[in-house]
Amino acid sequence: MGFDENIEMCGELVVHEDTLENIRANMLKDHIVNDLAEFFKLFGDATRLRILYALSLSEMCVCDISEFLDMSQSAVSHQLKVLRQCRLVKYRREGRNVFYSLDDEHIQQIIHIGLEHMNERQADGY
Amino acid sequence: MGFDENIEMCGELVVHEDTLENIRANMLKDHIVNDLAEFFKLFGDATRLRILYALSLSEMCVCDISEFLDMSQSAVSHQLKVLRQCRLVKYRREGRNVFYSLDDEHIQQIIHIGLEHMNERQADGY
DNA sequence: TATTCATATGAACATATATTCATATTTTAA
DNA sequence: TTAAAATATGAATATATGTTCATATGAATA
Numbered sequence: 001m002g003f004d005e006n007i008e009m010c011g012e013l014v015v016h017e018d019t020l021e022n023i024r025a026n027m028l029k030d031h032i033v034n035d036l037a038e039f040f041k042l043f044g045d046a047t048r049l050r051i052l053y054a055l056s057l058s059e060m061c062v063c064d065i066s067e068f069l070d071m072s073q074s075a076v077s078h079q080l081k082v083l084r085q086c087r088l089v090k091y092r093r094e095g096r097n098v099f100y101s102l103d104d105e106h107i108q109q110i111i112h113i114g115l116e117h118m119n120e121r122q123a124d125g126y
Numbered sequence: 127m128g129f130d131e132n133i134e135m136c137g138e139l140v141v142h143e144d145t146l147e148n149i150r151a152n153m154l155k156d157h158i159v160n161d162l163a164e165f166f167k168l169f170g171d172a173t174r175l176r177i178l179y180a181l182s183l184s185e186m187c188v189c190d191i192s193e194f195l196d197m198s199q200s201a202v203s204h205q206l207k208v209l210r211q212c213r214l215v216k217y218r219r220e221g222r223n224v225f226y227s228l229d230d231e232h233i234q235q236i237i238h239i240g241l242e243h244m245n246e247r248q249a250d251g252y
Numbered sequence: 253t254a255t256t257c258a259t260a261t262g263a264a265c266a267t268a269t270a271t272t273c274a275t276a277t278t279t280t281a282a
Numbered sequence: 283t284t285a286a287a288a289t290a291t292g293a294a295t296a297t298a299t300g301t302t303c304a305t306a307t308g309a310a311t312a
Contacts, residue, residue, distance in 0.1 A: 015189045015223065015288090023180050023194060028241075033179070036240050037172040044167030045300075046160050053159070054149050062259055063141045068149060075301050077260055087247050096258045096309055097141065106243035110236055114162050115154075117232035121213050141258090171270075188289055201271050203290055222279055222288045 042088055043110065047071065048079050051100075055089060056108045059101035168214055169236065173197065174205050177226075181215060182234045185227035 028036070042048055050069055054060060060068070066076045080100060083089045088107055091100045102108065154162070168174055176195055180186060186194070192202045206226060209215045214233055217226045228234065 015187055019184050019186060019190055020194055023183050023186070026183050027176070028179055032241075032244075033172050033175050035244060036237070037170055037175045039240055039244060040166055040175070040236075041170030041299095044163055044170040046163040047300080049159055049163045049166070050153070053154055057149050057152050058145050060145060060149070061141055063257095064145055068146055072302070073259070074261085074303080078300075081260075093309085096256095098259060104243065104246070106239050106246075109239050110166075110243075111162070113232050113235050113239070114165055115158075117230065117236075118158075118161060118165060120230070120232075167269095173270080189287095198272070199289070200273080200291085204270075207290075219279090224289060 039086060039088075042083060042086055043114070045079075047075070048083060049111070051076070051079060051083065052088065052102065052107055053111060055100060055102045056111065059099045061094075061097040061099050063097065065100070165212060165214075168209060168212055169240070171205075173201070174209060175237070177202070177205060177209065178214065178228065178233055179237060181226060181228045182237065185225045187220075187223040187225050189223065191226070 043052070047069065051065060054065065054068060062073060062076055062080065065080075066073045069076065080089065080091075083100075084091065087103050089100045090103050091098050093099075169178070173195065177191060180191065180194060188199060188202055188206065191206075192199045195202065206215065206217075209226075210217065213229050215226045216229050217224050219225075
């Protein structure tokens with residue numbers, strides 16, 4: 001393993017070749033990391049996070065969400081489109097309304113752990 | 127509750143006032159949503175996600191990370207700074223090297239659930 | 253069928269953000 | 283104390299992204 005490979009780094013030899021070997025062997029594949037980053041990116045915007053949290057409380061039509069967030073219907077629809085495409089939310093049509101809800105349990109779980117993390121870091125009343 | 131308030135929406139009346147009441151009552155406070163979005167934003171970039179995942183396998187010095195990612199030391203340092211500031215990683219100095227590691231369990235948990243979600247959505251070999 | 257309501261979407265714009273480049277800081281070795 | 287190595291950081295740039303505006307689509311009602 002890495003025997004006699006003088007890998008260049010910082011102009012010199014790698015600091016911890018054994019660590020690198022281990023990590024290279026156990027690292028996620030590129031396309032998985034990329035997909036996962038795209039997935040998490042969706043949680044990284046306050047508007048979308050509000051939508052997701054609200055949907056964890058109840059399904060809502062676009063109209064309701066737009067009213068709740070006090071944002072334009074267009075802005076909301078654009079965000080819902082992204083959330084839909086990445087399977088964070090699902091929807092059903094009922095007459096003129098389209099009702100959105102969370103796609104599965106994972107979404108709430110992730111938000112919950114995030115809140116937990118912040119709780120433990122800062123005694124800030126979360 | 128909402129008695130006789132003709133709230134305007136879509137040019138007309140709100141579709142589901144009761145739903146909105148419920149959600150408004152149970153919604154996270156603005157500053158929490160904002161902090162949480164900032165937190166999740168850090169998972170939403172492939173470079174940072176690679177760093178976080180690698181650190182879940184082993185602590186690493188900047189040099190190692192830079193070599194592993196095949197990225198400039200500067201780019202890595204900039205990302206580590208952000209991860210540090212938001213308490214996703216901690217670090218210790220050892221001579222000339224600075225070793226980074228995950229701050230706590232939540233980070234791995236979140237990544238794990240994310241992977242799980244993707245696994246269940248797509249039979250794609252994650 | 254014509255109109256209205258709810259939602260979706262393309263283009264444009266303004267802002268946010270990741271990386272690079274140059275350089276500063278800190279620690280060790282000479 | 284000088285030089286070199288590892289890391290950090292400010293400014294600049296290029297790209298990504300969220301919202302707006304105008305408009306399209308699809309369903310219900312007159």
